[in-house]
Amino acid sequence: MSKPGILLVDxxxxxxxxxxxxxxxxxxxxRVALDGRKALAEHxxxxxxxxxxxxxxxxxxxxxxxxxxxxxxxDVKIVAVSGDAxxxxxxxxxxxxxxxxxxxxxxxxxxxxxxxxxxxx
Amino acid sequence: xxxxxxxxxxxxxxxxxxxxxxxxxxxxxxxxxLLIQHDQNVYRQxxxxxxxxxxxxxxxxxxxxxxxLQALSAVLRKLDPSTWSGTLQEVLASQPEWIALxxxxxxxxxxxxxxxxxxxxxxxxxxxxxxxxxxREGLPVFGPIGQGPSGYRYAVRLPVVESGEVSHVIxxxxxxxxxxxxxxxxxxxxxTVGVVLDGENRFVARxxxxxxxxxxxxxxxxxxxxxxxxxxxxxxxxxxxxxVYTPYLRSPETGWAVAMxxxxxSVEAAGWKYVLLLGAGLAAAIVFALLLARLYGRRxxxxxxxxxxxxxxxxxxxxxxxLPESAIDEVASVARGLAVAAQAVExxxxxxxxxxxxxxxxxxxxxxFLASLSHELRNPLAAITTASHLLKTGxxxxxxxxxxxxxxxxxxxxxxxxxxxxxxxxxxxxxxTSLSLQTVDLSEVARDVYVTWRSGxxxxxxxxxxxxAPAWVKADxxxxxxxxxxxxxxxxxxTPPGKPVRxxxxxxxxxxxxxxxxxxxxxxxxxxxxxxxPFVQGATKRGGLGLxxxxxxxxxxxxxxxxxxxxxxxxxxxxxxxTLPAVEAVQPALWPARSxxxxxxLRVLVVEDNEDARRMLSAKLDLEGHHVSEAADGxxxxxxxxxxxxxxxxxxxxxxxxxxxELARRLRxxxxxxxxxxxxxxxxxxxxxxxxxxxxxxxAHLVKPATADxxxxxxxx
Numbered sequence: 001m002s003k004p005g006i007l008l009v010d011x012x013x014x015x016x017x018x019x020x021x022x023x024x025x026x027x028x029x030x031r032v033a034l035d036g037r038k039a040l041a042e043h044x045x046x047x048x049x050x051x052x053x054x055x056x057x058x059x060x061x062x063x064x065x066x067x068x069x070x071x072x073x074x075d076v077k078i079v080a081v082s083g084d085a086x087x088x089x090x091x092x093x094x095x096x097x098x099x100x101x102x103x104x105x106x107x108x109x110x111x112x113x114x115x116x117x118x119x120x121x
Numbered sequence: 122x123x124x125x126x127x128x129x130x131x132x133x134x135x136x137x138x139x140x141x142x143x144x145x146x147x148x149x150x151x152x153x154x155l156l157i158q159h160d161q162n163v164y165r166q167x168x169x170x171x172x173x174x175x176x177x178x179x180x181x182x183x184x185x186x187x188x189x190l191q192a193l194s195a196v197l198r199k200l201d202p203s204t205w206s207g208t209l210q211e212v213l214a215s216q217p218e219w220i221a222l223x224x225x226x227x228x229x230x231x232x233x234x235x236x237x238x239x240x241x242x243x244x245x246x247x248x249x250x251x252x253x254x255x256x257r258e259g260l261p262v263f264g265p266i267g268q269g270p271s272g273y274r275y276a277v278r279l280p281v282v283e284s285g286e287v288s289h290v291i292x293x294x295x296x297x298x299x300x301x302x303x304x305x306x307x308x309x310x311x312x313t314v315g316v317v318l319d320g321e322n323r324f325v326a327r328x329x330x331x332x333x334x335x336x337x338x339x340x341x342x343x344x345x346x347x348x349x350x351x352x353x354x355x356x357x358x359x360x361x362x363x364x365v366y367t368p369y370l371r372s373p374e375t376g377w378a379v380a381m382x383x384x385x386x387s388v389e390a391a392g393w394k395y396v397l398l399l400g401a402g403l404a405a406a407i408v409f410a411l412l413l414a415r416l417y418g419r420r421x422x423x424x425x426x427x428x429x430x431x432x433x434x435x436x437x438x439x440x441x442x443x444l445p446e447s448a449i450d451e452v453a454s455v456a457r458g459l460a461v462a463a464q465a466v467e468x469x470x471x472x473x474x475x476x477x478x479x480x481x482x483x484x485x486x487x488x489x490f491l492a493s494l495s496h497e498l499r500n501p502l503a504a505i506t507t508a509s510h511l512l513k514t515g516x517x518x519x520x521x522x523x524x525x526x527x528x529x530x531x532x533x534x535x536x537x538x539x540x541x542x543x544x545x546x547x548x549x550x551x552x553x554t555s556l557s558l559q560t561v562d563l564s565e566v567a568r569d570v571y572v573t574w575r576s577g578x579x580x581x582x583x584x585x586x587x588x589x590a591p592a593w594v595k596a597d598x599x600x601x602x603x604x605x606x607x608x609x610x611x612x613x614x615x616t617p618p619g620k621p622v623r624x625x626x627x628x629x630x631x632x633x634x635x636x637x638x639x640x641x642x643x644x645x646x647x648x649x650x651x652x653x654x655p656f657v658q659g660a661t662k663r664g665g666l667g668l669x670x671x672x673x674x675x676x677x678x679x680x681x682x683x684x685x686x687x688x689x690x691x692x693x694x695x696x697x698x699x700t701l702p703a704v705e706a707v708q709p710a711l712w713p714a715r716s717x718x719x720x721x722x723l724r725v726l727v728v729e730d731n732e733d734a735r736r737m738l739s740a741k742l743d744l745e746g747h748h749v750s751e752a753a754d755g756x757x758x759x760x761x762x763x764x765x766x767x768x769x770x771x772x773x774x775x776x777x778x779x780x781x782x783e784l785a786r787r788l789r790x791x792x793x794x795x796x797x798x799x800x801x802x803x804x805x806x807x808x809x810x811x812x813x814x815x816x817x818x819x820x821a822h823l824v825k826p827a828t829a830d831x832x833x834x835x836x837x838x
Contacts, residue, residue, distance in 0.1 A: 014528040015504035021524070022507055025516050056496070083499030107503035111510040 004049030004077070004118075006030040009039040009065065011057040019052075022111045036060025040068055047073055050118065055082040055092055063099050070100040077121045079114070083107040130425075131418030138410035146403055153399045157392035164388060165354060168368040168381055175307050175379045176370045179317055182303055183263050183277060183375045189216065190261075190279040190291050197224065197291070198281070205233035213237060220274050221294040227256065227287055255280045255290045263375045264319035266297060266336050273297055273336045275325060297335060300326035314359055314382035322347060322378065334360060343380055347371055351378075356385070424452045428459050435463055486654070497539055501532035508532075545603075546668050549675040556597040556679060560707050563633050564589035564626040566598050570605045571624060572744055576737025579609075582618035587744075589626040592633035593706045600676050607669040608637040608697050615641035615695070633703040638696040644688040652686050677701070723836060724748045726767040728758040728784065729802070730776050734825075738771065738802075741829055755779035755787075762788055762797075769798040769836055774805065774814070782817035789818040800835045802827060 006028050010016040016032045023030040031048070033039035037060045039053065051069055055062035062080055069076055080096035081104070093104040103117045193212050197205055205224055213222045213235040223234035229252065255262045255278045266275040274294045281289040300317045304326045309315040317326040322344050324334045338344065342357025351371040359365055365382035372378070424447035431441035441463050444456040508525040511517050517525070548554050571587045574580060594601075605624075612622045620640030627634055644652060653674035670684075677684045682701035688694070725747045729735035732753070739749045750765045752758035755778035762770065770788060774781035785799050799821075801814040806824035814822040821835040 012500050012504055014532055015500065015507060018504055018507035018511060018525060018528050021517070021521050022511050022514075025511070025514060081503075083496040083503065107499040108506040109503065111507060 003028050005046075006050045006052060007033060007039060007043055007048035009033045009036065009051065009053040009057070009062070010081075011035055011054060019111070019114075026111075026115060036062065036065035036068075039065055043069060043073070043076075047076070049076060050121075051076055051078045052114070053078065053080055055080055055096055062096065066096065066099045066101055077102050077118075079103045079105060079117055079121075081105045081107055081109065081114075129418070130422045131414050134414035134418050135411055138414055139407070142403075142406055142410065145406075149399050149403070153395045156395050160395070161388065161392065165366075165368065168366075168383060169354070169370075171307070171309075172368045172370045172379055172381055175304070175315065175317075175381070176372050176377075178303055178307065179300065179377055179379055180372050180375050182299065183377065186219075186277040186293055186295060187261050187263075187279060190277060190293055193222075194279060194281045194289075194291055197289075198283075202232055206235060209233050209235035216293070218296050218299040219293050220269070220271060220296055222292070224281075224289050224291045225252065226289055232289060251276055251278055252290055252292070256287050259287050263377060264325075265321045266319050266323050266325050268336060269294065275319060297325050301331050304328055309381065310387075312384050312387065314363070314365065316343075316380050316382070318343075318347075318378040318380070320376035325377070329361070339380075343367060343369060347378055420447070421449055421452060424449070424456060428452070428456050431456075431459050431463065435459070435466060440467065494543075498536060501536045501539075504532045505529050542668050542672065546672050546675070549672065549679065554676075554679060556600060558595050558597055560593060560595055560704055561598050561601070562706075563592040563594050563596070563601065563635060563701070566596075566601045567605055567624060567626045567635060568744060570602050570609065572740045573737065574606075574609060575740035575743075577733065578736055579613065580622075583613060583616055584619075584621045586621060586623045588624070590628065591706065592626050592628035592635075593704050594633045594680070594701045595704050596680050596701065600680070604673050604676050604699065605635065605637075607673045608635075608699075611669055611697070612637050612639035612641070612695075615639060617641065620694075628703050631703050633701045635699040635701075636696060638694060640694045641692075643691050643693050644686055644695045645691070646688075649686060649688065653684065673697075673699075722746050722748065723768040724750070724765055725836070726750050726752065726758065726762055726765065726770040728752045728755075728770060728776065728781070729773040730754060731773070734773075738832070741832070745833070753777070755781075755784045758784055759787055759791075762791070766792075767797060769800065771800045771802050771832070771835075772819075774801060774803040782813065785814075785818040798836065798838060800832075 006023055008016055008020055008023070008030055009032075010019075011034055013034060016034065020030045020032045028050075031042060031046075033042045035057045036053070039051075040060065042048075043051070051065075053062045053065055060068075062082070066078055066080065069078065078101045080093060080101035082093055082096070083106070093106060097104055102121055105114060105117060189212070193208075196208060200208060209222045209224065213219055216222075219237070221234065221236045224232045226232050251262050251265070259280050259282055261280070262276075262278040264275045266273055274296055276292050276294055278290050278292045280287045281291060304315050304317055305328065307315060309328055313328070315326075315328040316324060316339065318339050319325050322339045323336055324331075324339060327334050337360070339347075340358060340360045342355060346353055346355045346357070346367070346369060351373065352369070354366065354368045356364075356366050359382045363382065364385040366385055366388045367380050367382050369378060369380035424444070427442075427444055431444055434441040441459070444460055447453045447456060505528070508528040511521055511525040545554075567589060568587070571585070575585070609622070609624070616622055616639040622640065623636075623638045625634075625636045625638075653670050674684050677699055680701055682699060684697060684699045687696050687698070725742050727735055727739050727742070727749060728751075729738065730753050735751055735753065739751055742749045748765075750761050750767065752761045753776075755776050757778070758770070758772070758776075761767075772781045772784055776784065781801060781803070785801070788797060788799060799819045801817075801819040801822045802825060803810065803814070803822070804825045811822045820838065823831055823835055827835075
């Protein structure tokens, strides 16, 4: 099984760059977008097989992005990652799963945990 | 006045009224008793007067008869006794109430007589006693009543005295009807028995049943009374057995008596009238008191009961019903007091509710804060975790490892700042912050912040305008930087890329002002009030702890200033204005005047491969009015220099492509002598480094980090 092309979306540029490098080192073709709007544009330009997205970002947040990608490309696997704990008594990662994410991870997570999640898809 | 043992108010009022009535009753009774007595006295007096009048009327009737007889005797004395009978007949004819008339000699034989009845013989009327008395005493004799052939009559006798001896006795026999008529002429009330008695206490006339009792002896009680005294008042029975009060009088002249039997019932009725009146008045007073007690009791007790009920409601936590108006001031004031208390309870309830709402809001803000804190810490932690992963895996190249280290540095710094902000807010809130106050020009502080941020690339997405005039304040410069940074951070966070942010510092009318205006989505009106409270955040997806503005407010307050926010509406941005007390400017001499180079506009080329450092320097130079162009490596620098022909170049030594020495040589070679000023900016500060730089063609050699002042002087030459 060939490794899927990954689109990584996070407004924390440092985090996105580090994770991108780590994923590349693991053999994944990985691109980075810093917000939901750019990510959607990037995906339309060249569809990714796996989307790893943060939930809270300016200019189209993760929920909107997940919904849009799901609508356009039902086959794309999606992993939602967020630093949010329960916020206003809501479990946003749970919401993300409901919105269509295949897996969720709470920041901070180890690269191994992310890889395990990807392989588990 | 209110019973201690549950006595009804109505009963209390009634009892009160009775207590007031009691002395009145006693005094009224005394007055009534006196009145009755007085009335009876008056009545008795009246009766006595009437009895006296009756007596004198009876007496004068008898006297009239006597006077007629005296006149007759004077006539007879002049006449011959043989003609007397004719004279007597004439006189009798003139006296219609006389029945018979005679004259007797001293021996009792008839000298003459006249009789009203035709053919009647000389009357024989109880001659013996009356005649004998007239003869014996030589005085007129009245009565007694006796029965003759034509019925009852009484005699009036006049002895005729001649030469000291009684020669004759003239006697008139009078019909007692005369006395009855007289009696009837008197105004004697119906039911009252008026009687006329002769000297032997026999009835001569009587207003009731005169015929039956004529000549009969008077009642026992009257006779006994007459025996006791010739005048008086007694209570007894009439001959018929009627209960009467009787005033009576016996005439000393004629020996006759009169009496009036007043029925006891009518005498006592006068008293009873008062007693009845008093009783009726008293009863009316009591009924009135009862009614009043009931009415007033209700007027007092109903509002009181309502008040008591309202108080119960209040105690039970219910909202009391509206209280009735009371006409009684005290009750009304109790009701008012209760109404005020009810209002106070309600207000307090509202205040408690508001307080609870505030607490809930604070609790919510705390929840949001904790969630935000988690988010704000987890994000840099995620970056650090991933960077450390990259460092651990052996496969990473040097470039990747360097980036990872920088990321760890940066994100750790971010976290540190976050934690420091948190601690700072807590310290300032707890009043544990100390300021190191200096007299500073706020515009200079703001300029430094602006330059630092601009060089740090923070303004890449927004056109940021900066304008300033000196504004001197007594302030802690580090805190002022913090304040400005927070305001700028806030402005950038809420302003969409491309929209401007404007910073202005100035002084006016004793105040220093800093204004940061953004073109963002503005602050909703409902948020304006709580904007400066800790943990309060506008809707944003950029995160943050909601501490920035709270810290601004606290720090500005520590400096004796104020911060205000205004927002004209959604998407029209927000303006934050800080006002601080201005102070006297520090002597201008202490601050070096700007050098000629600083005031001169130069075209400056900055060559530096470290982006942060290059931007920082460019921003500083730009702010001083120079035209700045940038290059990141040797070949790029040569290209830019060819294009812009700079007046000066500030060059890092360690550059990709070829190094700073080589670049200096090439730039120097490409320009007219003295045309370009070359300044080396390097981390190496050894004397041999300096010599090497000067040898390569540099005009000045500066060691990192160089101050703005050093750069300025180097540019000026």
